[in-house]
Amino acid sequence: MQLNAIELANALRSGIHRVILAQDALNSINVFPVADADTGTNLSMTLGEVLETLSVADETHLGSFMASVADILLDSARGNSGSIIAQFFQGMSDSAADETQFT
Template sequence: MIMKIRIKYLNGTRFKRFIINSAQRVNQMEQYLNDINVFPVADGDTGTNMAATMNSIVEGVNKCKESSFARISSIIADSALTGARGNSGAILAQFFQGLAEATKDKVCLSTETFAQASTKAAEQARNAISHPIEGTIITVMKDWAN
C-alpha cells in the first residue's frame, strides 16, 4: 500500500526545497529540453537557458536563511531576473516576479492560495510577451498552475 502525504501548506523552507529540486531536474533534463526545442524557434538552447536561469535562482535562495514564503519568493524573482538567459529564462523570471507580487507579506500559504498565486503569475508571464504563442513555456506555466 502506497501512503500519500497531503501537503496542506507551503512555507518558504518548503518552497526553497521545491525550487532546488526543480533546478536539479532541469539540469538533468537540459539536453532533452534542448532536443525538443523546435517551436517557435528551433535554436536548441531552451534547456541550457532554463538550467542557467534555475542555477542563478538556486544561488540566490541558498544565501537566504529566512523561512517566510514572501522573502524566498522575492529572492527567487530577483535571482531569476538577474540570471535570466534567453527568452525562456526571461519568461520564467516574469513568472516568478508575478508569484512574488501575488504572495508578498505571506509567511505561509495554503495549497489553494499557492494555486491562485501561480495562476496570476502565469498570466503575468503571458502578458509580458508581445505576441504569446501556445505550445511554448507559457502554455506549460498555465497548465501547471491549473
C-alpha cells in the first residue's frame, strides 16, 4: 500500500474528526500525568488547527505536506497531549522529508 499527500490528508482528517468526537470520553479517562480532564480538549484543539491545511493537500510532495502539518501542530500545541502529538508528527515529518509517498 502506498499513501501520497492527498490520501494521507484524508486519513488524518478522518482520524482528527474521531478524536474530536471522542473528546469527552478522552477527558473522562485522563488521569496521567495530572487528572485534570483536559486531554480530549487539548488534542481536539491542537489537531483541529490542521484541518484547513488538510483540505489543500496536493500530490506534489509528501515531505512538504508533512512539514506543514508538523509546523502547525507545533505552533498550536495545547497541554501535554498536544505537545506529544505535535512531536510525533515532527518526527514523521523529519523522516518523510525526501519522500513523495509512504509505502
